[in-house]
Amino acid sequence: LRLIDDSMTGDLERYLAVGAALFILGALGFLTRRNLILVFLSAEMMLHGVSLTLVTFGRLHHSLEGQAFTIFILTVAACEAGIALALILALYQQSKSLDVELWSELREPDLPSPMLAEDLVAPPAAPPPHFPKLTPAGQPPDLDGTTSWVQPSAMSHQPSAVSHQPSERALTEAET
Amino acid sequence: MHGLGRSLFGDYLFAVELAGTLLLVASIGAVAIAPRRSQGTL
Numbered sequence: 001l002r003l004i005d006d007s008m009t010g011d012l013e014r015y016l017a018v019g020a021a022l023f024i025l026g027a028l029g030f031l032t033r034r035n036l037i038l039v040f041l042s043a044e045m046m047l048h049g050v051s052l053t054l055v056t057f058g059r060l061h062h063s064l065e066g067q068a069f070t071i072f073i074l075t076v077a078a079c080e081a082g083i084a085l086a087l088i089l090a091l092y093q094q095s096k097s098l099d100v101e102l103w104s105e106l107r108e109p110d111l112p113s114p115m116l117a118e119d120l121v122a123p124p125a126a127p128p129p130h131f132p133k134l135t136p137a138g139q140p141p142d143l144d145g146t147t148s149w150v151q152p153s154a155m156s157h158q159p160s161a162v163s164h165q166p167s168e169r170a171l172t173e174a175e176t
Numbered sequence: 177m178h179g180l181g182r183s184l185f186g187d188y189l190f191a192v193e194l195a196g197t198l199l200l201v202a203s204i205g206a207v208a209i210a211p212r213r214s215q216g217t218l
Contacts, residue, residue: 086209
């Protein structure tokens with residue numbers, strides 16, 4: 001039984017080289033990237049490098065099992081892509097960012113964070129809400145909208161409202 | 177190509193059915209996991 005066709009060996013070596021290059025590039029991207037989608041894309045590159053190697057070895061042995069198994073690999077990769085993109089969408093809606101460092105609480109609890117504190121990217125803060133300002137009674141209305149009507153009585157109400165919160169928090173802590 | 181089809185739907189028929197079921201379950205799971213579309217976002 002002649003397993004290796006000599007005329008095809010050069011092409012098959014090139015296919016193996018492409019598969020290995022795909023796997024190595026995918027592994028490097030998986031280990032270095034911090035974007036969730038790029039990490040997922042690198043994992044897909046590693047998977048397809050392996051499946052290309054599988055097809056090549058199936059061709060080398062003159063059997064169809066490599067191609068048949070690769071079709072199943074593509075099926076599982078499609079399932080994985082759908083679920084991973086849904087998960088990425090859910091994570092993005094929670095943190096409004098695609099950085100993987102925001103989801104690093106899954107490490108061991110006694111180990112420090114692998115990233116320095118100044119390297120961490122804070123999620124973008126929501127813009128402050130804009131409230132309309134009404135003109136007080138007895139004054140001509142400001143048609144330009146440039147003057148903000150802040151009365152000293154309104155300013156004096158705010159510290160009293162703030163000062164209620166620590167006492168309530170102390171009460172709840174005392175109860176627990 | 178002829179041999180591949182005959183191999184897929186002959187020897188691996190149960191695996192093909194299983195892969196189709198897996199695709200169905202995965203698509204249903206992805207729809208269940210994905211967040212709802214809110215106003216003005218994705």
